[in-house]
Amino acid sequence: MTRFFVTPEEMTGDTILLTGENAAHAKVLRLKEGEQVLVCDGQGCECLCAVTEAGAKETVVEILERRTSETEAAVRVSVYLAFPKADKLEHVIQKATELGAAEIIAFPSARCVSRPDEKSLKKKLERWQKIASSAAEQSGRGVIPQVRVLGSLAEALKQGREGDLALMFYENEQATTLRMALSARKYRTVSLLTGPEGGLEEKEVAHAMDAGWQVCTLGKRILRCETAPLCALSAVMYDAGEF
Amino acid sequence: MTRFFVTPEEMTGDTILLTGENAAHAKVLRLKEGEQVLVCDGQGCECLCAVTEAGAKETVVEILERRTSETEAAVRVSVYLAFPKADKLEHVIQKATELGAAEIIAFPSARCVSRPDEKSLKKKLERWQKIASSAAEQSGRGVIPQVRVLGSLAEALKQGREGDLALMFYENEQATTLRMALSARKYRTVSLLTGPEGGLEEKEVAHAMDAGWQVCTLGKRILRCETAPLCALSAVMYDAGEF
Numbered sequence: 001m002t003r004f005f006v007t008p009e010e011m012t013g014d015t016i017l018l019t020g021e022n023a024a025h026a027k028v029l030r031l032k033e034g035e036q037v038l039v040c041d042g043q044g045c046e047c048l049c050a051v052t053e054a055g056a057k058e059t060v061v062e063i064l065e066r067r068t069s070e071t072e073a074a075v076r077v078s079v080y081l082a083f084p085k086a087d088k089l090e091h092v093i094q095k096a097t098e099l100g101a102a103e104i105i106a107f108p109s110a111r112c113v114s115r116p117d118e119k120s121l122k123k124k125l126e127r128w129q130k131i132a133s134s135a136a137e138q139s140g141r142g143v144i145p146q147v148r149v150l151g152s153l154a155e156a157l158k159q160g161r162e163g164d165l166a167l168m169f170y171e172n173e174q175a176t177t178l179r180m181a182l183s184a185r186k187y188r189t190v191s192l193l194t195g196p197e198g199g200l201e202e203k204e205v206a207h208a209m210d211a212g213w214q215v216c217t218l219g220k221r222i223l224r225c226e227t228a229p230l231c232a233l234s235a236v237m238y239d240a241g242e243f
Numbered sequence: 244m245t246r247f248f249v250t251p252e253e254m255t256g257d258t259i260l261l262t263g264e265n266a267a268h269a270k271v272l273r274l275k276e277g278e279q280v281l282v283c284d285g286q287g288c289e290c291l292c293a294v295t296e297a298g299a300k301e302t303v304v305e306i307l308e309r310r311t312s313e314t315e316a317a318v319r320v321s322v323y324l325a326f327p328k329a330d331k332l333e334h335v336i337q338k339a340t341e342l343g344a345a346e347i348i349a350f351p352s353a354r355c356v357s358r359p360d361e362k363s364l365k366k367k368l369e370r371w372q373k374i375a376s377s378a379a380e381q382s383g384r385g386v387i388p389q390v391r392v393l394g395s396l397a398e399a400l401k402q403g404r405e406g407d408l409a410l411m412f413y414e415n416e417q418a419t420t421l422r423m424a425l426s427a428r429k430y431r432t433v434s435l436l437t438g439p440e441g442g443l444e445e446k447e448v449a450h451a452m453d454a455g456w457q458v459c460t461l462g463k464r465i466l467r468c469e470t471a472p473l474c475a476l477s478a479v480m481y482d483a484g485e486f
Contacts, residue, residue, distance in 0.1 A: 098465075100462070179486065221343055224382075238477075242462045243420050243461045243462035
């Protein structure tokens with residue numbers, strides 16, 4: 001079923017007005033009166049609706065049923081990654097959204113070859129958030145993951161530590177597997193952290209351990225910086241019983 | 244350690260000659276005499292070597308130790324996917340290689356919007372195989388996965404069925420999870436099969452079941468055709484104890 005995202009405020013009445021890009025999308029789909037669609041607030045609440053007026057500029061839908069989104073994962077995973085090159089970050093945002101991440105947080109680390117300057121950041125964040133929205137729509141999610149940027153690894157280590165499990169992936173770690181880390185305790189919130197193209201520095205890994213992060217391996221093969229977070233996320237969702 | 248792939252024949256003596264692209268790569272790296280490198284036959288056998296002659300056009304290395312590659316997965320996973328658009332197929336080849344797939348097999352299915360014509364196929368296969376080689380080198384694998392093309396879904400269903408487990412992923416399947424399918428029996432060889440952009444047809448899924456494939460879900464979110472095989476492969480590697 002087609003899915004539209006609106007703001008929570010737009011979902012308070014008995015009918016919802018689809019405007020702007022949503023209206024344009026509705027027009028492309030040639031929605032007819034009576035047809036059913038899903039309207040979501042992007043925060044986990046969704047409405048089953050029927051089209052009542054399919055106009056050229058606006059489409060009105062009537063709310064038939066209001067419910068909690070059924071496609072969200074029970075586990076809340078935050079994906080922390082050191083800034084990779086721009087196209088790779090966009091790739092991770094799209095795929096992590098499909099795979100069910102709750103949020104995606106980029107930060108600079110010592111070996112980052114690419115980091116956006118302050119000036120362009122606002123525009124870039126808008127673009128990244130749009131990629132997440134679009135992937136959420138296509139994959140049928142009820143929540144649009146928030147894309148955020150932090151100023152340093154230290155901040156990422158601090159924020160990410162608040163969940164039940166905080167896991168950093170490091171290519172030189174051999175003893176502790178992701179499986180061991182996940183079986184250490186029951187979890188409902190997990191933070192995953194991966195490095196940039198050039199990897200994490202030993203010093204950075206030591207900082208993470210001091211901050212209470214568990215350092216673990218994703219196996220014997222070296223994964224690219226855009227592959228590692230998605231591999232880890234897939235495995236966590238699998239471990240958590242999502243599929 | 245830097246890794247070069249040569250043919251098994253080139254690895255039979257006490258020394259190995261690095262030529263062509265390998266020699267060019269060695270030159271870029273400014274390898275010096277005495278420096279150690281790994282030379283692999285791409286089939287799971289590798290040699291620890293020391294550079295004895297670092298020339299402009301050729302580099303000679305001496306074999307110090309001959310061993311079985313240590314970076315290969317114990318489980319052999321074949322990734323069957325219906326032809327997606329070209330860039331997506333290349334993406335899956337690269338990522339599936341990093342993630343440890345044994346082979347990647349593309350085939351046409353009913354809703355494929357894109358399939359290479361016979362004429363261009365040979366060139367394309369060469370290109371795809373090169374992508375796999377390059378990803379194998381970068382991720383430190385000892386085996387270069389073979390990239391193959393089959394003429395039909397029926398052939399894929401037949402060949403893929405030979406392993407311990409043959410799993411097809413279908414968005415309308417809700418009952419059987421990947422976890423259930425993997426826990427059905429011990430496995431050392433697994434075939435994973437995913438559809439094209441438009442998904443698999445109900446009829447195709449029925450054929451797969453008739454052919455002995457287990458149909459299962461990758462969760463409540465709809466994954467893109469290039470995301471599904473990599474998500475499934477990551478989860479299988481995790482389940483098999485790779486990380």
